[in-house]
Amino acid sequence: MTDSQTDQPKSVEAPSYKRVLIKISGEALMGTQQFGLHPPTVAGIAEQVVALHDLGLEICLVIGGGNIFRGLQGSAQGMERTTADYMGMLATVMNALGMQSAIESRGVDTRVISAIPMDQVCEPYIRRRAVRHLEKGRVCIFAAGTGNPYFTTDTAATLRASEMSCEALFKGTQVDGVYDSDPKTNPDAKRYDQVSYDVVLRDNLKVMDAAAIALARDNRLPIIVFSLGEPGGLPAILRGEGRFTLVEPS
Structure with a gap:
């Protein structure tokens, strides 16, 4: 399959997916703020998750912690890397609890499941x-990454998607797919309609970190990269509408 650079959306058939994992960056929860959780933004994402649940999908979520604390930034400022990463993992738990509250307020049972035990x-x-939990129709939010330092929440999302036998990983970002450079700073950036794992790794495309892409490739897990601001949201993407990039085998 060749890689194409086109504005035409790639068709994704909703009936082919029964169980999916949605990866959301922590920054996506800030809304217009510079830090923390923006309740209306969290509510909007929760509504999209509930809409997918109402379509009969079994849903996993992984949420980053960059809106509260990012381990790499702490390390760059002189903090010991392992400690900084554990602090980042705790930030993802806070985000997961906030999302759980928003989803359950809309009538869908949700479980936050942490890689670091915190039973209370x-x-x-x-x-x-x-x-x-998934088989019973509950949304599962996986928190605290993999439970280990030096691994990103992108890698945690790919790992949990593989362990849960998800049929696709949906990565919500601030742009409508994968580009060969940052479209916010380069107006001539080329957008991919679909692209292979190998090209993502070879060209260092900023989709997910290399460990996450390699794990997805090894497990032949398709990744759908889309904008959280896409009109119609996740239900539209599942119907093959809107703009997104499909990352899949060559």
Whole structure:
């Protein structure tokens, strides 16, 4: 399959997906703020998740922590890397709890499942229990990354999607797909309608970190990159409408 650079949307058939994982950056929860959670923005994302749930999909979520604390930034400022990464993992738990509240206020049962045990606020990660939650129609929000420093939430999302036997990973970003450079600073940036894992790694396209892409490639997990501000949201993307990029095998 060749890589194309076109404005025409790639068709994604909704019936082919029963279980998906949605990766959302922590920064996406800030809205117009410079830090923290913006409740209307969180509510808007929760509504999209509930809309997918109402279509009959089994849904996993992984949310980053960059709106509160980013481990790499802490490390760059002199903090010991492992400590900084653990602080970033705790930030993802805070975001997961906020999203859980927003989703459950709309009538959908949700479980926050943490890779770092903290039984008073969420469940520990046990794969078979998480699968059972999905089978019962509950949304599972996986928090605290992989539970290990030096791994991003992108890698955690790919890992959990593979463990949960998800059929696709949806990555919500601030742009409507994958470009060969930052479209916010380069008006001539070329957009990919679809692209292979190998090209993403070879050309260092800013989709996810290399470990996440390699893991997705090894498990043949398709990645759909879309804008969280896309009209119609996630339900439209699942109908093959709107703009997005499909990352898949060559």
